[in-house]
Amino acid sequence: MFEQLKPQPADKILTLMQTYREDPRADKIDLGVGVYKNAQGVTPVMRAIKAAEHRLWEEQETKSYVGLLGDPAFSDAMIDLVLGDAVPRASVAAAATPGGTGAVRQAFEMIQYGNPKARVFVSDPTWPNHISILNYLGIETVAYRYFDSETGGVDFDGMLADLDQAQPGDVILLHGCCHNPTGANLNPVQWQEVIAVLKKTQAIPMIDIAYQGFGDGLDEDAAATRAVAAAMPETLIAASCSKNFGIYRERTGLLMAVSQGGANTGIARDTLAFLNRQNFSFPPDHGARLVTMILTDPELRADWAAELEEVRLSMLGLRKQLADELQKLTGSDRFAFLGQHRGMFSRLGTSPEMVEKLRADHGVYMVGDSRMNIAGLNARTVPVLAQAIVSAGI
Ligand code: PLP
Ligand code: TYF
Numbered sequence: 206m207f208e209q210l211k212p213q214p215a216d217k218i219l220t221l222m223q224t225y226r227e228d229p230r231a232d233k234i235d236l237g238v239g240v241y242k243n244a245q246g247v248t249p250v251m252r253a254i255k256a257a258e259h260r261l262w263e264e265q266e267t268k269s270y271v272g273l274l275g276d277p278a279f280s281d282a283m284i285d286l287v288l289g290d291a292v293p294r295a296s297v298a299a300a301a302t303p304g305g306t307g308a309v310r311q312a313f314e315m316i317q318y319g320n321p322k323a324r325v326f327v328s329d330p331t332w333p334n335h336i337s338i339l340n341y342l343g344i345e346t347v348a349y350r351y352f353d354s355e356t357g358g359v360d361f362d363g364m365l366a367d368l369d370q371a372q373p374g375d376v377i378l379l380h381g382c383c384h385n386p387t388g389a390n391l392n393p394v395q396w397q398e399v400i401a402v403l404k405k406t407q408a409i410p411m412i413d414i415a416y417q418g419f420g421d422g423l424d425e426d427a428a429a430t431r432a433v434a435a436a437m438p439e440t441l442i443a444a445s446c447s448k449n450f451g452i453y454r455e456r457t458g459l460l461m462a463v464s465q466g467g468a469n470t471g472i473a474r475d476t477l478a479f480l481n482r483q484n485f486s487f488p489p490d491h492g493a494r495l496v497t498m499i500l501t502d503p504e505l506r507a508d509w510a511a512e513l514e515e516v517r518l519s520m521l522g523l524r525k526q527l528a529d530e531l532q533k534l535t536g537s538d539r540f541a542f543l544g545q546h547r548g549m550f551s552r553l554g555t556s557p558e559m560v561e562k563l564r565a566d567h568g569v570y571m572v573g574d575s576r577m578n579i580a581g582l583n584a585r586t587v588p589v590l591a592q593a594i595v596s597a598g599i
Pocket of ligand 1: 239303304305306307309332380385413414415445446447448453457458
């Protein structure tokens with residue numbers, strides 16, 4: 206049977222990681238995979254995670270199975286973090302998943318299970334794994350305009366016009382904050398307009414929130430997700446703990462299905478448990494337990510929030526430095542959008558040829574669509590990158 210298998214295209218982001226590792230140049234700059242790195246280029250274990258792991262090692266007495274939906278205390282803590290008091294707790298069904306990707310996958314499966322005809326509207330561009338998983342499941346995708354490469358911002362009129370084409374039962378996938386791969390985001394007024402289109406079309410919103418705390422702050426980054434969930438009869442939310450808790454390899458995420466409570470919430474909960482059982486039975490627990498310990502212990506929570514804020518501000522500082530440096534070198538505001546973007550990523554808006562030139566001539570590694578991981582920079586390499594961008598003629 207194995208000989209019948211078809212070779213699959215590699216994940217471009219992960220391939221780039223490998224090419225970077227094999228490059229012998231000492232001054233190479235890695236702006237590829239979306240992993241936070243500090244000024245020394247290290248992805249640290251957060252202080253609160255270390256403390257929680259220490260405590261867990263001392264206190265944990267069993268590693269027996271938990272439940273198909275994971276530990277309810279994890280769901281409660283994460284629902285509180287993401288949704289605050291935007292919706293009644295009784296209207297949320299939730300399942301722990303292997304990372305945010307697991308939550309995305311389970312959400313798509315739930316959509317397909319509930320409505321095999323549903324189409325999923327995705328931003329152009331979106332995180333490549335969205336498209337890959339949707340194609341794999343055979344779910345029809347419809348791209349909506351999003352990034353305006355002229356301005357580096359959102360083509361909001363185009364976006365609204367495309368979303369307006371959704372039919373009742375279609376799903377509109379939105380990034381809650383810190384859009385991957387572009388870094389361009391909607392403002393609160395624009396989110397209200399999106400909500401108006403969701404109501405008009407009766408499409409179902411699905412929000413992927415993988416960078417809460419990386420943009421404008423923990424509550425600020427969740428504001429759009431909260432507004433949508435409060436306004437709509439049904440919302441799916443896929444949340445990741447990989448980035449904001451720095452526990453990438455622990456595979457920690459949560460899928461939330463928000464409805465009007467009562468029987469709908471019950472059937473949503475049963476379906477999430479069923480879908481978990483079909484795919485992996487019990488979700489991973491280690492990362493979820495650490496997150497729960499941190500969010501429910503005031504001291505650990507305060508320390509985690511403080512360290513996350515340092516991370517956020519360091520990326521914001523690098524953005525501003527890069528935008529300023531390019532302003533100085535070009536004498537124009539062409540790159541001002543880099544300072545306005547939020548999160549780990551910014552799409553420079555240049556061609557794959559230019560991206561390759563930056564790699565070959567300057568040892569700068571960004572994804573082929575010109576997405577840069579801002580956290581791959583530090584105060585010393587920002588001017589080097591700015592000079593490389595200008596020398597390449599971008
Ligand atoms: N969604 C988006 C938009 C992402 O960028 C990522 C990657 O970090 C994820 C989901 C899921 O990440 P993970 O599965 O590592 O939690
Ligand atoms: O976009 C990124 O770089 C992150 C990390 O298959 C990632 O979201 C990259 C590729 C992948 C899974 C996660």
